[in-house]
Amino acid sequence: MNTPRRLALLVAYDGREFHGFQRQPGFLTVQEELERAWSATSGETAVLHGSGRTDAGVHAWGQVVHFNTWSSLPAAKVKAALNSYLPDELVVRASAEVAPEFHARSSAVAKRYGYLLATGRSRPVLRRGLVAWEKREDLDLAAMRAAVPFLLGTHDFSAFAAAGRTTKTSVRTLSSIHVHPIRGGFGFLFQGDGFLYKMVRNLVGSLLEVGRRRRAPQWVGAVLASGDRRKAGPTAAAEGLYLWRVVYPQDPFRNLA
Amino acid sequence: MNTPRRLALLVAYDGREFHGFQRQPGFLTVQEELERAWSATSGETAVLHGSGRTDAGVHAWGQVVHFNTWSSLPAAKVKAALNSYLPDELVVRASAEVAPEFHARSSAVAKRYGYLLATGRSRPVLRRGLVAWEKREDLDLAAMRAAVPFLLGTHDFSAFAAAGRTTKTSVRTLSSIHVHPIRGGFGFLFQGDGFLYKMVRNLVGSLLEVGRRRRAPQWVGAVLASGDRRKAGPTAAAEGLYLWRVVYPQDPFRNLA
Numbered sequence: 001m002n003t004p005r006r007l008a009l010l011v012a013y014d015g016r017e018f019h020g021f022q023r024q025p026g027f028l029t030v031q032e033e034l035e036r037a038w039s040a041t042s043g044e045t046a047v048l049h050g051s052g053r054t055d056a057g058v059h060a061w062g063q064v065v066h067f068n069t070w071s072s073l074p075a076a077k078v079k080a081a082l083n084s085y086l087p088d089e090l091v092v093r094a095s096a097e098v099a100p101e102f103h104a105r106s107s108a109v110a111k112r113y114g115y116l117l118a119t120g121r122s123r124p125v126l127r128r129g130l131v132a133w134e135k136r137e138d139l140d141l142a143a144m145r146a147a148v149p150f151l152l153g154t155h156d157f158s159a160f161a162a163a164g165r166t167t168k169t170s171v172r173t174l175s176s177i178h179v180h181p182i183r184g185g186f187g188f189l190f191q192g193d194g195f196l197y198k199m200v201r202n203l204v205g206s207l208l209e210v211g212r213r214r215r216a217p218q219w220v221g222a223v224l225a226s227g228d229r230r231k232a233g234p235t236a237a238a239e240g241l242y243l244w245r246v247v248y249p250q251d252p253f254r255n256l257a
Numbered sequence: 258m259n260t261p262r263r264l265a266l267l268v269a270y271d272g273r274e275f276h277g278f279q280r281q282p283g284f285l286t287v288q289e290e291l292e293r294a295w296s297a298t299s300g301e302t303a304v305l306h307g308s309g310r311t312d313a314g315v316h317a318w319g320q321v322v323h324f325n326t327w328s329s330l331p332a333a334k335v336k337a338a339l340n341s342y343l344p345d346e347l348v349v350r351a352s353a354e355v356a357p358e359f360h361a362r363s364s365a366v367a368k369r370y371g372y373l374l375a376t377g378r379s380r381p382v383l384r385r386g387l388v389a390w391e392k393r394e395d396l397d398l399a400a401m402r403a404a405v406p407f408l409l410g411t412h413d414f415s416a417f418a419a420a421g422r423t424t425k426t427s428v429r430t431l432s433s434i435h436v437h438p439i440r441g442g443f444g445f446l447f448q449g450d451g452f453l454y455k456m457v458r459n460l461v462g463s464l465l466e467v468g469r470r471r472r473a474p475q476w477v478g479a480v481l482a483s484g485d486r487r488k489a490g491p492t493a494a495a496e497g498l499y500l501w502r503v504v505y506p507q508d509p510f511r512n513l514a
Contacts, residue, residue: 091382
């Protein structure tokens with residue numbers, strides 16, 4: 001049989017150590033590290049396709065990549081083999097064989113991003129780089145939650161997109177936003193069918209303006225309707241952001257520990 | 258009045274970035290960084306006294322230090338002043354004026370150490386350096402808890418002390434050990450009137466041997482009674498260890514946020 005197998009990987013990484021996911025000459029990227037490890041494992045030169053880019057400083061708990069291989073290494077063993085070649089800041093959590101039609105990006109039906117914010121007057125020294133930091137401890141949770149309904153649904157999210165990446169459309173569907181208090185701060189969880197460049201960080205930045213009581217909850221609706229990036233709140237720091245999960249019609253890793 | 262005031266600081270740091278707490282020529286230490294920041298703040302050259310050393314790689318959430326000053330800077334403002342000169346991996350959580358008799362080490366009546374262990378087949382990539390890692394997921398919590406009573410109380414803890422530091426006596430009182438499951442691993446909490454060099458890490462190392470079912474719970478009692486370091490389990494990694502709290506008859510920071 002002269003057809004390659006397709007493998008998918010579930011990958012976590014510490015975004016501080018990489019210039020984002022996507023290969024860039026002269027910079028250390030997640031894609032390049034994975035390709036290098038696969039080459040060391042199999043002797044093959046493969047291009048690994050991710051579910052999407054993450055920017056420099058953005059972490060991932062559940063990035064998904066796929067690639068083709070002629071290697072006969074059992075899919076279940078690919079994880080350990082790759083991990084033996086990967087640096088400490090990048091780990092393959094699971095490996096699985098997938099159908100040849102599976103595509104890490106275009107097969108995805110939704111993505112979940114998490115955002116961690118530490119609040120308080122002291123820098124989060126033991127989680128620095130892993131959480132964003134807001135000095136104010138009195139963020140208004142109820143107000144942030146009241147702003148959420150203005151953002152949910154299918155909209156043109158241009159007002160929350162940074163320039164710099166071309167996409168066919170800036171219409172996306174946000175299916176859920178959860179804001180919950182965590183010890184020493186707040187956690188945000190976003191699920192949508194896709195996200196524009198820096199969209200999650202811009203949404204967090206605007207929700208924080210509401211949390212600081214500088215803006216009323218309905219203000220985020222006005223920003224959204226304006227389509228004007230200059231009306232939104234400042235972009236929240238990359239270090240709080242996690243690509244948490246990529247959702248597929250069938251989870252490639254469903255049967256794995 | 259020609260007597261200096263005494264100030265105390267509550268300090269947190271990421272142990273990865275320092276060669277321990279105590280000043281060592283040619284190495285970056287917590288003590289040196291704090292003294293440098295105080296010198297920049299006040300123009301004074303002061304010696305800061307810690308509650309005890311922490312080794313390279315060991316973290317602190319609640320290290321306490323004291324020092325004397327002629328500066329008239331209000332104690333409550335010392336925190337922010339120092340933090341403006343400190344690196345991201347070291348933060349003053351609180352500052353307070355204390356009685357001239359207060360001594361960070363000798364006034365302490367107890368210390369609490371925490372130990373964080375991630376378990377599972379994937380490296381804890383998003384908390385690397387902040388937790389220790391054990392591949393086995395099936396550690397026996399009940400067995401580890403059953404071993405605890407053999408360690409509590411007043412004993413000669415020589416079997417759990419590393420060579421390399423001289424202390425008058427190796428008798429210490431361990432008042433509590435808690436082992437609790439946390440998401441993706443286990444947390445250990447130790448309270449005692451003092452701890453020998455590497456004692457917490459050696460206690461964890463031996464409890465883990467019980468958790469792995471390589472030893473029975475009562476084995477830790479036999480190790481303790483032997484006074485023989487070679488009989489104990491391997492020393493657990495520094496990266497999981499946190500100096501959590503130093504307990505004084507009166508908490509110097511009791512009235513502070």
